[in-house]
Each structure stands twice: as structure tokens, then as C-alpha cells.
Amino acid sequence: MVSAAASGTGKRAGERAVLATLAVAVVLAFAASLLVGPAAIGLPEMLHAIFSGQADIAALIIREVRLPRAILGLMIGATLGLSGAALQGFLRNPLAEPGLVGVSASASLGAVLTFYTGLSGLFALALPLGGMAGACIGVVIVQSLAGRDSSPLTLILAGIAVTSFAGALTSLTLNLAPNPFAALEIMFWLMGSLADRSFEHVWLSAPFMIAGSLLLATLGRPLDALTLGEDAAHTLGFNLRALRHRLVFGTALCVGAGVAVTGAIGFVGLIVPHILRPVVGHRPSALLPASALGGAVLTLAADVAVRLLSPGRELKLGVLTALVGAPFFLYLVLRLRKQLL
Amino acid sequence: MRAVLHSKRHRLYRSHRFRAAIAAIALTVMAGGATPASAKPQRIVSMNVCADQLVMLLADRDRIASISFLAADPYASALAGAAVEFRLNYGLSEEILPMNPDLVLASAFTTRSTLFLLRKLGYPVVELPVASSLDDIRSNIRTVAKAIGEEARGEAMIAAFDAELPRQVAPSGPRPLAALYWANGYTSGIGTLANAAVEAAGFRTLGRQLDLVGTSQLPLETLLVSNADVIIIGQRRDGAALANETFRHSALREIFARRPSIEVPDYLWVCATPFIAKAIRQLAEARKALRRSGSTGVERIW
Numbered sequence: 261m262v263s264a265a266a267s268g269t270g271k272r273a274g275e276r277a278v279l280a281t282l283a284v285a286v287v288l289a290f291a292a293s294l295l296v297g298p299a300a301i302g303l304p305e306m307l308h309a310i311f312s313g314q315a316d317i318a319a320l321i322i323r324e325v326r327l328p329r330a331i332l333g334l335m336i337g338a339t340l341g342l343s344g345a346a347l348q349g350f351l352r353n354p355l356a357e358p359g360l361v362g363v364s365a366s367a368s369l370g371a372v373l374t375f376y377t378g379l380s381g382l383f384a385l386a387l388p389l390g391g392m393a394g395a396c397i398g399v400v401i402v403q404s405l406a407g408r409d410s411s412p413l414t415l416i417l418a419g420i421a422v423t424s425f426a427g428a429l430t431s432l433t434l435n436l437a438p439n440p441f442a443a444l445e446i447m448f449w450l451m452g453s454l455a456d457r458s459f460e461h462v463w464l465s466a467p468f469m470i471a472g473s474l475l476l477a478t479l480g481r482p483l484d485a486l487t488l489g490e491d492a493a494h495t496l497g498f499n500l501r502a503l504r505h506r507l508v509f510g511t512a513l514c515v516g517a518g519v520a521v522t523g524a525i526g527f528v529g530l531i532v533p534h535i536l537r538p539v540v541g542h543r544p545s546a547l548l549p550a551s552a553l554g555g556a557v558l559t560l561a562a563d564v565a566v567r568l569l570s571p572g573r574e575l576k577l578g579v580l581t582a583l584v585g586a587p588f589f590l591y592l593v594l595r596l597r598k599q600l601l
Numbered sequence: 602m603r604a605v606l607h608s609k610r611h612r613l614y615r616s617h618r619f620r621a622a623i624a625a626i627a628l629t630v631m632a633g634g635a636t637p638a639s640a641k642p643q644r645i646v647s648m649n650v651c652a653d654q655l656v657m658l659l660a661d662r663d664r665i666a667s668i669s670f671l672a673a674d675p676y677a678s679a680l681a682g683a684a685v686e687f688r689l690n691y692g693l694s695e696e697i698l699p700m701n702p703d704l705v706l707a708s709a710f711t712t713r714s715t716l717f718l719l720r721k722l723g724y725p726v727v728e729l730p731v732a733s734s735l736d737d738i739r740s741n742i743r744t745v746a747k748a749i750g751e752e753a754r755g756e757a758m759i760a761a762f763d764a765e766l767p768r769q770v771a772p773s774g775p776r777p778l779a780a781l782y783w784a785n786g787y788t789s790g791i792g793t794l795a796n797a798a799v800e801a802a803g804f805r806t807l808g809r810q811l812d813l814v815g816t817s818q819l820p821l822e823t824l825l826v827s828n829a830d831v832i833i834i835g836q837r838r839d840g841a842a843l844a845n846e847t848f849r850h851s852a853l854r855e856i857f858a859r860r861p862s863i864e865v866p867d868y869l870w871v872c873a874t875p876f877i878a879k880a881i882r883q884l885a886e887a888r889k890a891l892r893r894s895g896s897t898g899v900e901r902i903w
Contacts, residue, residue, distance in 0.1 A: 297695045298693055298695045298696050299695045299696070299698065299699050317698055317699050317701060320698055320722065321694075321695055321698050321699070324718065324721075324722055325694050325695055325698070325718065326695075380713055381709055381713070384713060384714075384716075384717035384720075385717075387713055387714075440787075440816055441708075441709075441710040441731060442710065444710075445710045445712075448712075455693060455712075455714070455715075456693060456694045456695075456712065456714045456715040456718050457714050457718075458714065458717060458718045458721055460717070460721070461714070573670070573691045574691070574693065
């Protein structure tokens with residue numbers, strides 16, 4: 261984790277303290293996610309349900325409803341934070357976020373098409389599988405559009421092109437939906453939610469998210485070098501084209517798998533690196549692990565808030581992250597303006 | 602791992618009970634008695650407004666553990682008044698699991714992940730397809746009746762439904778052209794219950810004439826040039842919605858001033874329930890009145 265060789269020991273100790281604090285926060289948020297829900301289950305009952313192996317309803321809810329939900333929240337939040345930090349580091353653009361490489365939109369499109377064709381009704385995992393197929397196609401198109409060039413600009417443009425085209429096709433699908441019920445179902449799914457996901461969703465998405473995270477976790481040092489500029493990084497022996505490939509595939513694996521099971525959850529990948537940058541410093545190798553933990557905390561906390569704010573009729577997680585994220589982003593813009601003045 | 606083990610055990614438990622139920626049925630069959638109450642689902646949970654209404658009509662009240670919150674929405678449900686006495690659910694598995702249902706009724710558009718979870722945990726889930734014809738209503742009634750073990754009541758309901766339908770839809774004589782026009786400029790075309798009901802009442806429909814399939818948008822201009830004899834509109838909901846703006850369009854107001862219109866509440870035909878017979882009957886009455894007077898103005902069907 262602490263790969264930075266250049267920094268002083270005091271700074272490293274500070275980093276370690278931040279990571280430890282974030283790790284504790286992840287554990288607390290995870291526990292809260294297990295504790296909160298429409299079925300009132302107290303802490304003793306919860307612990308009993310986890311460790312006793314009995315088959316009562318409380319155990320069923322904890323193990324089969326809340327545990328997969330909390331695990332998915334943890335994984336999706338962590339991968340969103342991680343890929344957001346990596347993308348902001350590579351593109352050296354504060355607006356970069358995981359949706360930028362076009363994978364979120366194409367995964368959404370793939371999932372929505374399974375709704376539209378009725379596949380999602382035929383077998384239960386058609387929806388996430390469709391999302392993953394969409395993500396794969398999206399990433400192949402982005403990679404071929406961006407070409408062999410290593411420049412961030414072509415990647416951004418290719419990502420925007422794929423995102424807007426996939427978004428247009430998603431709207432077209434909504435437009436052609438056979439009946440209002442189908443359109444509503446698609447709309448609700450697009451808002452992003454962790455509600456009632458099961459362990460099958462975890463098993464389906466976890467391998468991809470873990471592979472993607474491992475790929476992104478190795479990018480710390482090359483991204484550190486890149487802060488000195490492309491030429492400097494090149495001189496230091498880092499192949500920028502290989503870096504971009506790893507970045508795009510890592511993000512695609514993480515975000516594609518995430519969107520496929522939960523729908524798009526916005527703003528986490530964008531704001532978490534911004535929140536943590538003043539705390540851990542601007543070195544990507546330090547920001548990557550911190551952002552992964554921070555993303556997990558934010559997503560788990562938001563998913564708990566969704567259940568507390570409107571019991572029974574849950575708000576959609578994606579709606580809440582956007583509600584919290586957008587004003588925060590505004591605050592960042594205002595602060596940046598103040599600094600510039 | 603623990604979770605997997607657990608769910609297996611849960612299934613085992615359920616299948617054990619299932620075997621007991623089978624044995625009970627076998628015993629009564631041998632004894633020549635009727636199916637005992639214990640073999641029928643006793644804790645029915647419905648997660649869909651259409652299934653809600655059918656189960657409220659077919660099952661004894663004490664066998665229904667919960668129905669969906671939409672059942673209490675007076676715009677969507679014909680039984681909204683009675684629904685408030687039931688425990689309402691919002692379709693989340695955490696609400697449904699503590700009720701330990703022995704039957705879950707859902708629709709083809711109930712959240713997939715919730716149904717998947719319930720099925721995986723061994724709860725019997727019956728999905729009702731979206732009805733697109735009057736025959737689908739009969740088949741949905743049969744599906745629910747069979748699932749809850751009230752086949753006789755189901756057949757009685759179908760017989761009553763068929764009896765309430767207008768006997769002879771005058772095939773001769775003029776069949777006025779009806780334009781169905783909903784909020785947001787939607788119309789119901791071929792393969793929708795509303796279209797089937799209006800046709801069963803002896804009208805031709807603009808959706809059929811234009812070959813529109815399903816619920817689709819009807820451009821205002823198309824409606825204006827259609828020369829429809831009557832416009833059938835939905836009941837307007839309270840509460841501001843851009844959707845209702847369509848009805849304030851001056852061109853549409855002009856049409857309403859010149860043509861008769863019939864207002865039909867959504868709850869009569871949004872679901873495959875026998876209540877649609879009432880809508881058909883009253884639409885047929887309205888059609889006769891239309892031919893007599895050629896009047897304008899809004900007629901309400903409640």
C-alpha cells in the first residue's frame with residue numbers, strides 16, 4: 261500500500277493514520293449497513309444471526325438480504341473511489357470520473373436491453389450479464405476509438421462519444437418500451453440501487469471487481485511519475501500506452517461489473533478523491549488506497565441513509581449520491597475559485 | 602458458505618412442510634372430503650396492484666398477510682377503500698420475509714432482484730403476466746385462484762364476469778370511432794386492455810385504425826385530423842404533473858367543445874380484474890346514448 265519511496269517518514273505515518281481511520285470507518289459503515297433496515301433487528305440478534313447458524317427469519321434477513329447488500333456496497337464504493345482516483349491521476353483532470361470511459365453508459369444500455377427484450381424475465385441473472393456484455397462492448401469501442409495514442413485527450417473524447425451514444429440508445433429503448441410498466445421498471449433500475457441484491461449478484465460481480473482493482477492498484481507509481489508530466493514519466497521508464505490500457509481495462513472491469521448489478525451510482529468516483537486529496541496529499545500512490553476506502557465508506561453510508569430517510573419506500577441510492585454529490589461539487593468549485601482569486 | 606448452507610436447510614424445512622401438505626391432501630381425498638384449509642396458502646403476500654385486487658376478491662381476508670401499497674391508491678385500485686385495512690408492503694424482501702409467506706404473488710414487472718431472492722430462499726412465487734385481452738383476465742383469475750386453492754371461486758368469478766359483459770355487441774349498425782387519449786398524449790393501441798374493452802363495447806378505436814401496438818404516443822395532430830366520434834380520456838389525477846398539461850392545449854379544448862368525451866377512471870382497466878366488465882357495460886351504454894343524441898360534453902364513468 262505504502263509504495264511511495266520518495267516521501268518522508270512523518271508524511272508516511274500521517275498517511276498510515278488516514279488509512280487506518282478510513283478502515284475503521286469502513287468497518288463501522290459495514291456494521292451499520294447490516295443493522296439498518298425495515299425489519300427491526302437489534303445488535304444482539306444480528307450477532308446471534310451471523311454466528312449461531314440458526315434458520316430463523318432474522319438470520320435469513322441478515323445473511324441473505326443485508327450481508328450481500330453490504331458486501332456489494334463495499335465493493336462498488338471501493339472500486340468507484342479507486343477508479344475515480346486513478347482516472348483523475350492519469351488524465352490530470354479534476355472532472356474525471358469512472359463514467360468517463362464510457363463503461364457506465366454502455367453497461368446500463370446492455371442491462372436495459374435485457375429489460376426491453378424480456379430476457380430479464382426469463383432468467384434471473386440475465387440483467388447483470390447483459391450489463392457486463394454492454395460494458396465489454398463499450399470498452400472495446402473506446403479503446404479502438406482512442407487508438408494507439410497515449411494522449412488523455414483522445415481517451416476523454418472517445419469516452420464521451422461512447423457515453424453519449426449509449427445514452428441515446430438507452431433513451432431510444434425507453435422510448436420504444438412496450439408499455440408504461442416496462443418503461444417505469446427501466447427508469448427505476450437506471451437510478452441505481454442496492455436493494456434486495458443477493459449473493460448471486462456478489463459472486464457474479466466480485467471476480468471482475470477484484471481483478472479490476474488489482475489492475476488499478478498497481479498504477480500508483482506510474483501515476484506518481486506522471487504528475488511530473490508525460491515526458492518526465494516517459495524518461496523515468498514508464499510506458500504510457502501500457503498505463504492507459506491497464507487503466508481503461510481496470511476501470512471497465514470494476515465499473516462494468518458494478519453498474520451491471522446495481523445500476524449507475526454517480527458522484528462517488530468523482531468526489532471521493534477530491535475529499536481525500538487535501539488529507540493524503542496529491543501523490544496518486546497515496547490517494548489510490550485512501551480513495552478506495554473512502555468510496556466504500558461513502559457508498560455504505562449513503563446506502564444506510566437511503567434506508568433511514570424513507571423507511572418502507574426506499575429512495576434510490578444513485579439519487580441520494582447525486583443529491584449529496586452535486587452540492588459538494590459546487591462547494592469545491594467555489595473553493596477553487598477563491599483560491600484562484 | 603454459511604449462507605449457502607443455511608438456504609439449503611431452509612429449503613429442506615419448506616419441502617418437509619410441503620410433504621406434510623401433500624399427505625394432508627391425500628388423506629382428505631381418501632376420506633372423500635374437500636381440500637382442508639391447511640393445504641391452501643395461509644399467509645399470502647401480494648406485491649402487485651393487479652394481483653392485490655384478485656386476491657382480495659378471491660381469498661378469505663385472514664389468509665392475506667399483506668398487499669402492495671398501490672392497492673390503497675384510489676387511482677390505481679378499484680378496492681382502495683378496502684385495502685387500507687390490510688398490511689401494505691412496498692415490495693422489499695425485508696418486509697416480506699418476516700411474514701414468512703407461503704405464497705407470493707407478483708407481476709412480470711416486479712423488481713427482478715427481489716423475486717430472485719425470494720425464489721432462491723424457497724418461497725413459492727407466482728408471477729402474473731400483464732393482461733392484454735379479456736381472455737387474459739380469465740386466465741389471470743384462474744392463475745390466482747389455483748395458486749390460492751380457490752378454483753371454484755375463480756370459476757364463479759369468471760362466470761359472473763362473463764355475465765356482466767354486454768351480451769350482444771351490435772355487429773350491425775354504426776360503430777363510432779373512439780380515440781383513447783391519456784395524460785402525456787398516450788393512447789392505448791392493439792394488445793392493451795383498454796383497447797380491448799373499448800372494442801368490446803362496440804366502438805372502433807383509433808389505435809387499431811392507425812395500427813398502433815401497445816401503449817404509445819398519439820401526436821395531437823393525428824388526434825385532430827382523426828375525425829374521432831368520441832374521445833375517451835383518463836381520470837385526471839390531483840397534483841401537478843406536466844402530463845396533465847396536454848389536456849390544457851387549446852387545440853384539444855376545441856375538440857372537447859365539439860365532440861363528446863367519456864372519462865374512464867384508470868382503476869377500471871389498468872389491471873386484469875373483473876371490474877373492467879363495468880367499464881365495458883357503461884361504455885356500451887354511452888355508445889347507445891351517443892347514437893341517439895349526438896351530444897357533446899363529458900360523461901363520467903365511475
